[in-house]
Amino acid sequence: MASSAQQHESDDDMDEFMDKFKTLEYKNAFSKDNWEEEFDKVPMFMKSLPDEIDPNKYPELACIQSIIHSEDRSPEEQVKCLKNEGNDFFKEKNYQKSILCYTAGLQKKCGDQELCTVLFTNRAAAHFYLGNMRSALNDAAAAKKITPGHLKALIRGAQCCIELRNFSEALQWCDEGLKVHPTDKKLQELRAAADKHRRAAERDARKAKVKAKKLHGEKEALLAAIKDRGIKFLQSAKRCGSDDEDEDEGSPAVMSQLSLDGISSQEATGAQVFQDEQGSLHWPVLFLYPEHQQSDFISAFCESSCFVDHLIVMFGEELPPWDVDRKYLIQNLQLYFEDEEKETLYQVNPETPLLEVLQHKRFFVKAGSPSFIVLVTGSSFWKQFISGKKIRGL
Known part of the structure; x- marks a missing residue:
């Protein structure tokens, strides 16, 4: 049994050890600043697995992976x-x-x-x-x-x-x-x-088929109406180099193969020719004013309407703002369509219905939209524009 002196000496050594221990830091302990990050590296406490397991950064996890x-x-x-x-x-x-x-x-x-x-x-x-x-x-x-x-x-x-x-x-x-x-x-x-989706899809397919059939019928009727009127399109015209106007200008064989995709102006103008319930055709028509580089667009010009009906609206009570000289009065205007191949301008009487012009043997619809040039009679630009060109009436 230890003497009281020995016991006292042992207590002193323990006290000295504890005092020294309090001043030392545990070398492998988590740091105060990033203990949460260090804690998350322990596999048991990880909230999520890292994208890449680096043995140097995650030694315990790498060890477990190697075992697995x-x-x-x-x-x-x-x-x-x-x-x-x-x-x-x-x-x-x-x-x-x-x-x-x-x-x-x-x-x-x-x-x-x-x-x-x-x-x-x-x-x-x-x-x-x-x-x-x-x-x-x-x-x-x-x-x-x-x-x-x-x-x-x-x-x-x-x-x-x-x-x-x-x-x-x-x-x-x-x-x-x-x-x-x-x-x-x-x-x-x-x-x-x-089953619900299948029945809905079949119903939609039937509706689409009926709609497609209806549209096909309307397209066929429209193409037939255009063909019956003898209206020609630029891409289907069989032009020859002769100046003889009596020659056949449009090939019926080509017209019979014409499709709406070839005559539509919808992409360029947002409109295309259509047939109403009475059988009349309505055309998207462009009026061009080359002197001022301006234009007007009529989305549905009925074939039975006359040009003057639209000119009155465009140049009637109020003239366009680009006409600074105020000269685009109805009585001063001349209307033409151009035959670029023959360098000929055909003058159109404003009282003429659209269909009569479209059926002219030298008129060709371009890009799905008939176009016409509007000039002011006697103006310097008019003289310059018609210079070197043949002028003909309908």
């Missing part, structure tokens, strides 16, 4: 670890990394059919949430091939088909699943949704 993926373990154990790792990434909504894990597990080819089914189904889910519907459907089909009655694979396959708007195939997935799981509410809901 050790080739010394059986293929089944390795695949299960990869599946669990993929599930962890999935829970964090890191679907890309979960796909990598599931794919790595499938590449192991462990031979466990149940495990492979789960990997395909889980990868299908990850692809689904990334919007890769075709890949998700392929994985669901692969899972179903291994385990035909697998509920999650059947549900995922039906969901993918609905997203891909393949409603008939979605119904097949649901019907196949309900044979095995007749009371499953999710499959029942998916089947009801797929």
Whole structure:
């Protein structure tokens, strides 16, 4: 038994040790400034896995990873670890990394059919949430091939088909699943949704077909009306180099092949020729004022209307602001259409109906819109413009 002197000496040594311990810092302790960051490096307390596992930065995690993926373990154990790792990434909504894990597990080819089914189904889910519907459907089909009655694979396959708007195939997935799981509410809901979408799509398709048929009929009637009137288009005109105006200027064979796509001005002007219920044609017409580089556009000029009807509106009570000299009065205006090939201007009487001009043997509709030039009689620009050109009347 120790004497009182020895006991006193021991107590003094302990007191000295504790006093010294208080002044020392633990070398491996977390720092005061970044303890949360250091704490997050411990695998047990990590809130999320890092994108890249650097052994120097995450030594404990790297050690665990090496154990998980050790080739010394059986293929089944390795695949299960990869599946669990993929599930962890999935829970964090890191679907890309979960796909990598599931794919790595499938590449192991462990031979466990149940495990492979789960990997395909889980990868299908990850692809689904990334919007890769075709890949998700392929994985669901692969899972179903291994385990035909697998509920999650059947549900995922039906969901993918609905997203891909393949409603008939979605119904097949649901019907196949309900044979095995007749009371499953999710499959029942998916089947009801797929059937509703399929019926709506079929209804829309019927409406579109009826509409297309109607539009086709209207186009055919319009083309027939244009052809019957003998109206010619620039792209369909068979012009020859002769100055003889009595020659055939437009080929009926070409006119019979004319389509609305070739005569439409809708892209350029937002309008195109149409036929009303009474059978009259209405044309988009351009009036050009080359002296001022201006123009007017009539979106629906009825073929039976006269030019003066529109000129009165454009130059009647109020003249356009660009006419600073106030000379574009109706009585001063001359109207022409130009035959560029023959360098000839044809003067149009404003009292003439549009159809009469369109049927002239030297008039060709250009870009779907008949166009006419408006000049001021006797002006210096008028003299310059008509210089060197032939002037003819209708």
